[in-house]
Amino acid sequence: MSATLTAGQVLPGFTTRITRADLVRYAGASGDFNPIHWSDSAAAALGLPTVIAHGMFTMGLALRVVTEVTGDPGAVVSYYVRFTKPVPVPEDGTEVRFAGVVTEVTEGIAKISVEAAVADQSVLGAAVVEVRLG
Structure with missing residues (x-):
């Protein structure tokens, strides 16, 4: 991996449109x-306003x-997520914004909050x- 990461560094985020396709x-x-x-x-039967994106997606x-x-996706050592809200995907799709910040760098491992x-x-x-860095 060629990137250098430091605590407090804000990573470039992105916005994408999730569609039903x-x-x-x-x-x-x-x-x-x-x-x-x-x-x-099926979504309405469970009280959802529309279909929702897969959490793993x-x-x-x-x-x-x-x-x-x-x-380098192979540099990922661990990844933990708690799903707090579903991502609704109406017929015209929905925009989701993603961002990250490096919270800690210790012994060649960077922790990043996403x-x-x-x-x-x-x-x-x-x-x-x-x-894993380096």
Whole structure:
């Protein structure tokens, strides 16, 4: 990995639009065909306003904040996420903003706090990535 990371460093974030087509592709790749990810009626039956993105899909997108800086997905040592809010995906899609900040660098391991938000509402809690430096 060629990136140098220091405590307090803000990583370049990004915003992406998640569409229902993305959910269909993710369902096919992951095998998670739960209808709350593609059926408005199934989502409504559970009290959801619309279909929601797969949590693991959102988690994977958030990890890009780190891997795009490090250039090496294999440098990720650990990744912890608590899902706090679902990501609603109406028919026209939804924008999700991802960001990260290095919170600690110790003995060649950087800890990075990662954030994902929809309309300024956090959808991940306590998301922390540990990445091996060097």
